[in-house]
Amino acid sequence: MKWERIPVGPIQANAYILSREDGTCVVFDPGGEGDKIVRRIEEQQLTPLAILLTHAHFDHIGGINELKQKWELPIYIHEKEKEWLTDPALNGSAYFGIGQVAIHHEPTCLRGEQTLQIGAFAFELLETPGHSPGSISYYCKEIEAVFSGDVLFLGSIGRTDLPGGNHEQLLRSIHDKLLTLPEETLVLSGHGSETTIGAEMDTNPFLHGF
Incomplete structure (x- = not known):
């Protein structure tokens, strides 16, 4: 199994294509430039099975329609953010001058922590609110990686000044749900480069003293 990071959209959010040897794949957070993601999937002759959303801010959903x-x-999303897909005020696109983003496709809503099986892919769903109320992190034990959206970054954490954000809740999510993963776990976040759980435990200044 392999993953590919594709920065997309006006603020270069990370979309990811996770593919298996059998040619199937899933797409995480297609936040813009949907045609670019489609071309990449076609170039690799992959068969996509699902769109997995870590949360519903505009820069993580803007390429879904393509x-x-x-x-x-x-489309898989936490039930708390279903309405965000169609509401530019909730998904933030109404405030950033990039055009209003609305996704008018009925999603599959997720609730609670569980194992999500899609074809041969298996993910442990971790509810990690704080950046947004319905933020989900997808842990893939097979490749020792977690797709964390905008919860945890290389040397930083998600912003909490947007609607529904809560700084203390975000820190609690990181400590209780992410830092309990094996230290070698890759963190594939919504912006920037990858890191590991161990590296963030040692060096991330936002996580010390909580």
Whole structure:
């Protein structure tokens, strides 16, 4: 199994394509430039199975419509942010001058921590609110990686000044849900380069003293 990071959209959020040797793949957070993601999937002759959302801010959902026009893919999102897909005020696109983003496709809503099985892919869902109320981190034990969205970054953490953000809740999510993963776990976040759980435990200044 392999992953590919594709920075997309006006603020270069990370979309990810996770693929298996059998040619199937899933797409995390197609936040913009959906045609670019479609082309990359076609170039690799992959068969996409699903769109997985860590949360529903505009820079993580803005490319969904292009993928849905090409393939009839299920969209997975936490139930707390279902309405954000269609509401530019909630997903933030109404305030950033980049055009209003609305996704008018019915998603599959997730609730509670569970194992999500999609084809041969298996993910442990970790509820990690704080950056947004329905933030989810997807832990893939097979590749020792967690797709953390905007919860945890290399040397930083997610912002909490947007609607529904809560700084203390975010820190609690990181400590209780992410820092309990094996230290070698790759953190594939919503912006910037990858890091590891161990590296953030040792060096991330936002996590010390909590």
